[in-house]
Amino acid sequence: xxxxxxxxxxxxxxxxxVHALKDIRFDLxxxxxxxxxxxxxxxxxxxxxVISGVYQKDSGEILLDGKPVAIPNPKAAQKxxxxxxxxxxxxxxxxxxxxxxxIGREPKDRxxxxxxxxxxxxxxxxxxxxxxxxxxxxxxxxxxTIAKQQMVEIVKALSYDARVxxxxxxxxxxxxxxxxxxxxIIRDLRSKxxxxxxxxxxxxxxFRISDRITVMRDGQYVDTLKVGETNLDHVISLMxxxxxxxxxxxxxxxxxxxxxxxxxxxNRGKALKDISFTAKKGEILGFAGLMGAGRTxxxxxxxxxxxxxxxxxxxxxxxxxxxxxxxxxxxxIGYLSEDRKRFGIAVGMDVETNSAMASMGRFTGFAGFxxxxxxxxxxxxxxxxxxxxxxxxxxxxxxxxxxxxxxxxIAKWLIRNCDILFFDEPTRGIDIGAKQEIYSLLNELAxxxxxxxxxxxxxxxxxxxxxxxxVMCEGRITGELSASEATQERIMKLATQRETMVKAxxxxxxxx
Amino acid sequence: xxxxxxxxxxxxxxDAFTSSQAKQKILAFSSLVILIVGFSLASxxxxxxxxxxxxxxxxxxxxVLAVGVNFIxxxxxxxxSIGTMMTLTAVxxxxxxxxxxxxxxxxxxxxxxxxxxxxxxxxxxxxKLKLPPFxxxxxxxLFTKGLSLIIAHSKPIYFSDYPAYNQISMGSLFTFTxxxxxxxxxxxxxxxxIVSAIILTKTTFGRYTFAIGSNEExxxxxxxxxxxxxxxxxxxxxAIVGVAGIMIASRLSSAQPALGQGYELDAIAAVVIGGTxxxxxxxxxxxxIIGAFIISTLTNGLRILSVPQEWQIVTTGAxxxxxxxxxxxxxxx
Numbered sequence: 001x002x003x004x005x006x007x008x009x010x011x012x013x014x015x016x017x018v019h020a021l022k023d024i025r026f027d028l029x030x031x032x033x034x035x036x037x038x039x040x041x042x043x044x045x046x047x048x049x050v051i052s053g054v055y056q057k058d059s060g061e062i063l064l065d066g067k068p069v070a071i072p073n074p075k076a077a078q079k080x081x082x083x084x085x086x087x088x089x090x091x092x093x094x095x096x097x098x099x100x101x102x103i104g105r106e107p108k109d110r111x112x113x114x115x116x117x118x119x120x121x122x123x124x125x126x127x128x129x130x131x132x133x134x135x136x137x138x139x140x141x142x143x144x145t146i147a148k149q150q151m152v153e154i155v156k157a158l159s160y161d162a163r164v165x166x167x168x169x170x171x172x173x174x175x176x177x178x179x180x181x182x183x184x185i186i187r188d189l190r191s192k193x194x195x196x197x198x199x200x201x202x203x204x205x206x207f208r209i210s211d212r213i214t215v216m217r218d219g220q221y222v223d224t225l226k227v228g229e230t231n232l233d234h235v236i237s238l239m240x241x242x243x244x245x246x247x248x249x250x251x252x253x254x255x256x257x258x259x260x261x262x263x264x265x266x267n268r269g270k271a272l273k274d275i276s277f278t279a280k281k282g283e284i285l286g287f288a289g290l291m292g293a294g295r296t297x298x299x300x301x302x303x304x305x306x307x308x309x310x311x312x313x314x315x316x317x318x319x320x321x322x323x324x325x326x327x328x329x330x331x332x333i334g335y336l337s338e339d340r341k342r343f344g345i346a347v348g349m350d351v352e353t354n355s356a357m358a359s360m361g362r363f364t365g366f367a368g369f370x371x372x373x374x375x376x377x378x379x380x381x382x383x384x385x386x387x388x389x390x391x392x393x394x395x396x397x398x399x400x401x402x403x404x405x406x407x408x409x410i411a412k413w414l415i416r417n418c419d420i421l422f423f424d425e426p427t428r429g430i431d432i433g434a435k436q437e438i439y440s441l442l443n444e445l446a447x448x449x450x451x452x453x454x455x456x457x458x459x460x461x462x463x464x465x466x467x468x469x470x471v472m473c474e475g476r477i478t479g480e481l482s483a484s485e486a487t488q489e490r491i492m493k494l495a496t497q498r499e500t501m502v503k504a505x506x507x508x509x510x511x512x
Numbered sequence: 513x514x515x516x517x518x519x520x521x522x523x524x525x526x527d528a529f530t531s532s533q534a535k536q537k538i539l540a541f542s543s544l545v546i547l548i549v550g551f552s553l554a555s556x557x558x559x560x561x562x563x564x565x566x567x568x569x570x571x572x573x574x575x576v577l578a579v580g581v582n583f584i585x586x587x588x589x590x591x592x593s594i595g596t597m598m599t600l601t602a603v604x605x606x607x608x609x610x611x612x613x614x615x616x617x618x619x620x621x622x623x624x625x626x627x628x629x630x631x632x633x634x635x636x637x638x639x640k641l642k643l644p645p646f647x648x649x650x651x652x653x654l655f656t657k658g659l660s661l662i663i664a665h666s667k668p669i670y671f672s673d674y675p676a677y678n679q680i681s682m683g684s685l686f687t688f689t690x691x692x693x694x695x696x697x698x699x700x701x702x703x704x705x706i707v708s709a710i711i712l713t714k715t716t717f718g719r720y721t722f723a724i725g726s727n728e729e730x731x732x733x734x735x736x737x738x739x740x741x742x743x744x745x746x747x748x749x750x751a752i753v754g755v756a757g758i759m760i761a762s763r764l765s766s767a768q769p770a771l772g773q774g775y776e777l778d779a780i781a782a783v784v785i786g787g788t789x790x791x792x793x794x795x796x797x798x799x800x801i802i803g804a805f806i807i808s809t810l811t812n813g814l815r816i817l818s819v820p821q822e823w824q825i826v827t828t829g830a831x832x833x834x835x836x837x838x839x840x841x842x843x844x845x
Contacts, residue, residue: 075735092726092734094793104736114714
């Protein structure tokens with residue numbers, strides 16, 4: 001085998017409170033596709049950001065062509081021939097494809113003052129031709145599909161003579177035909193000797209495109225496997241290999257509990273396809289799946305935050321029409337966003353104001369005056385009940401910890417008398433100790449007869465708290481598991497069950 | 513030839529896109545024509561050489577300011593100080609010529625230099641100190657306004673002994689007949705517009721102006737010093753404001769330190785009516801010029817029809833709101 005292009009040795013990187021990368025090793029050969037897999041938070045993106053100069057390593061070594069290199073910023077990485085294509089494309093919609101590719105390196109005409117548009121278009125056309133991509137260099141980026149925009153990004157990266165191309169979840173916004181086209185380009189690049197680091201959550205892709213697979217877990221290197229010598233089950237078992245914190249798992253609830261929320265045939269464009277499920281009184285219903293599986297979209301659609309194409313919602317047995325979050329709240333549905341700071345709380349306002357935010361109608365008296373005393377009483381009750389740690393009711397939320405902020409959001413919906421609560425990533429950005437508290441709080445709420453629907457990307461969390469688990473993939477529900485039958489492996493399999501795989505499997509069965 | 517076929521369809525897409533942009537320009541232009549035809553039918557006094565020249569003269573200063581601030585708005589910024597900055601450049605020019613007895617050309621250079629310094633300062637505040645452009649230039653607005661009053665001792669400075677200065681704006685290089693003379697101010701306006709259009713579409717400076725307005729982070733990650741270019745854009749606008757300062761001082765044969773506030777809003781209105789997006793990344797000089805003409809034609813025509821000045825203002829306001837709403841409708845599709 002040839003000499004490795006990149007070797008990473010004993011790499012460490014910490015952020016305040018998190019040891020994101022621990023003694024990572026990694027190597028990359030010219031002309032190979034090396035895929036990084038791991039659960040959310042395993043450290044894949046962090047490692048790539050260190051290699052592409054976005055983050056700085058704390059310790060360890062990166063060797064390029066056998067020589068140690070420093071990569072202080074993205075430009076330095078570019079000079080070394082390392083380009084990264086982020087999940088969020090970095091293009092200028094108002095400029096043409098050619099102008100985007102050559103931004104910062106525009107060719108000038110003979111005067112040296114004016115831009116040479118003809119040359120720029122010709123050069124771009126040549127680059128596109130090299131990879132057999134059909135894009136008019138003069139077309140504005142904003143007019144291209146996401147797939148074509150991505151190709152422009154790839155061409156831009158290669159125009160810097162990239163030898164290493166890092167692609168972070170490139171297929172997540174693409175449809176199957178577009179993925180095929182992308183894979184064609186990747187294979188083409190590989191045959192030209194470009195080394196590709198590929199990050200993906202889609203298990204079926206791994207074996208189609210990769211030469212080697214490196215598994216990471218909790219910021220640590222687990223193993224590197226050759227594609228021909230392993231299989232999907234083995235990779236998944238390495239990914240989820242960590243032991244779950246020892247706690248009593250939920251027991252299955254009796255079947256005779258009343259159904260609080262029923263959703264039938266919910267559709268929304270490509271994001272949600274035929275979503276149907278029920279949630280019972282006193283139940284914690286877990287929604288598992290990978291990022292972008294459509295779990296948040298489902299919650300938002302049910303809550304009325306996004307319009308739906310079709311579908312019915314029943315609360316407590318009665319059909320309801322929810323077109324706006326106001327309707328949802330009126331029917332006793334509360335939604336706790338995954339992005340607490342943006343959608344959950346007003347950070348500059350105090351505890352009591354935040355807790356009363358969803359119920360101001362109740363706290364408004366004669367001529368629009370706010371009933372301060374009632375608010376204070378309600379807030380006081382809930383601060384005590386949820387044991388929110390705050391020096392006073394007048395403390396601004398930005399001075400509270402993540403866990404306590406989350407509790408204030410819960411208080412807000414409890415004061416509003418919501419019986420159905422959607423928790424989207426309830427413990428994101430909350431430290432371990434506070435997580436435990438949120439967990440027991442969720443259990444208490446369920447015991448008190450609330451219906452909890454919890455979306456979480458952390459499998460141990462889902463397994464530990466849910467009475468029942470619904471797994472989603474690509475906007476569809478791919479399975480339902482009871483607490484007793486759920487395992488990480490089972491969930492992972494359902495979460496990666498893409499439509500094409502289902503079809504292929506069906507074909508296989510027919511053949512047999 | 514699959515390649516040729518695909519290129520063709522992409523090309524067709526592009527035509528459809530440019531035609532939608534062209535439509536916007538045609539829309540603005542046809543509204544201008546409709547205004548002119550309408551006023552001509554409503555009053556015999558409107559379509560007269562003298563009145564048309566009056567409209568052009570009235571457009572000149574606002575048009576130049578609009579062309580300058582158009583660059584800043586394309587980057588996604590705003591400059592609220594151009595009106596009072598124009599006054600300061602006029603005052604500095606008068607100070608140099610009248611009180612310091614420097615040659616006229618030095619006085620002109622002083623005006624433009626003043627604009628570059630003030631604009632550059634705003635640029636530094638926006639790019640380096642990360643102040644929101646709205647706040648930075650609001651501060652610059654008051655700063656230049658106060659400075660003008662201090663330097664001029666709150667009194668106009670007259671160019672009475674310098675008739676040549678007055679000729680800069682009010683002389684006429686092109687005299688067709690006795691009552692059809694195009695004042696130089698109008699020529700300066702067109703010259704500034706043409707040069708700016710070339711800079712905006714044909715140079716790296718123009719390219720980065722659009723690119724920053726479209727996606728500043730992407731430009732930065734492409735290895736371009738966006739801060740430097742942003743400062744340059746504000747300074748460039750300042751230079752154009754200096755030209756406007758010379759034009760207005762020359763036209764009035766004096767530097768009026770109390771004048772200026774409000775000019776920035778007319779200029780921004782012209783830019784917006786001309787189809788430049790307030791969120792950046794889009795805009796043309798031609799559109800801005802048409803926008804400036806729409807405002808001055810409207811004001812002039814309504815005055816000829818003896819509409820009270822109060823109602824002229826109300827009408828202009830309504831037009832701005834309508835123009836921006838049209839733009840939003842176009843974008844939504």
